[in-house]
Amino acid sequence: MRFLFVAAFTLTLTACDTPRSSSSGDDQWRSVDVEVIQVPAPVETVGHLAYRGGLELRSDNSMFVGLSGLEVLEDGRVIAISDEADWIAARLTLDDRGNLTGFTDVRAALMRNEHGRVLTTKSEADSEDLAQMPDGRFAVSFERTHLIRIYDLNRDGPFGAAQMGPRLDGVARLPSNASLEALASVDDTLLTAAEGGDEPTTPMWRAPVGAREPVPARYAYPLSDGFSLTGMDRMPNGDIVALERFYAPVVGARARITRFRPPSGDGGVVRPEVLARLDPPFPLDNFEGISAVQTADGVTRIYIVSDNNKSAQQRTLLLAFDLIETPAPD
Secondary structure, three states: OOOOOOOOOOOOOOOOOOOOOOOHHHOOOEEOOOEEEEOOOOOOEEOOEEEEEEEEEEOOOOOOOOEEEEEEOOOOEEEEEEOOOEEEEEEEEEOOOOOEEEEEEEEEEEOEOOOOOEOOOOOOOOEEEEEEOOOOOEEEEEOOOOEEEEEOHHHHHHHOOOEEOOOEOOHHHOOOOOOEEEEEEEOOEEEEEEOOOOOOEEEEEEEEOOOOOOEOOOEEEEOOOOOEEEEEEEOOOOOEEEEEEEEEOOOEEEEEEEEEOOOOOOOEEOOOEEEEEEOOOOOOOOEEEEEEEEOOOOOEEEEEEEOOOOOOOOOEEEEEEEEOOOOOOO
16 A cells, blocks of 8 residues: 655655765755657557556756656656655646656655754765655665665654664675665565676565664565666555566667566575566666556556666656456466
8 A cells, every 4th residue: 555645745866876965955955847748659569567657757957867666646746766865756647547747846855864864975866766665664675785774754854763664684795886776565565676786586585674683685586688677665465566677788778677576485486477568669767666456447557767867868658558467477
């Protein structure tokens, strides 16, 4: 279930590798102008997904870049994060048929650490995914520092101090830029996994939120065909939907959306089902964030968002799909 985000929205988007100020001027939401361009697709369905509209999001604000994590709430509001520890809030608009047509009321603010201090440098502010927990709080995973932080946006807005999430065993061995890329909430636990690389699997942790001792990676996610894992979310029926990314300079970008049961027991490799593979001429970019929500008519809607890496050659794309229901693998 998605909880209503009740804090007032507003925005601030950031420049990049230089430290950011934590002055009192940061203690407010600030709005950002975003141009919205409709993105058509060459087909109505791809795999087990039906295309329900897409948007290219453009902004002259230097902080509206690097969208890496996404949660769409049941009332159409969006909470997203950049990969430089910015909160971004917006509202989706749909047409009469339920297709995605708009991205409005965009606002943002700076993310903070457990001491209430703004995360100022890329080395500490590389936030990659977020997940809304059953109690309405948001968990955020960080690369480079290999941490999970928990934020109570409903109570504090973006200005309260974070609470440290569960500690994970073995994360120090992860590459700094291929660390905790994917995160989902499963009951009273957080499921997180590393992006992965050339190995056939990447480690996955299922950690109780209140764990006091480091939790080992008992599970693994399989990788193949040059894809890496960039995002996860819990689906309305309790399954996990995952987003995979592929990029090669000559071939270009590809994306894959999969589904699997939350892992349990002593350990092992999960067995994802491929829901769809996105290849040209489908609109593509560096997709990193994924969110699943139930529509008013009971359909599972999946959104994915791309990180444009601050590059004029890349785009921030937000695409919507409806699941053409099939049973998940055991």
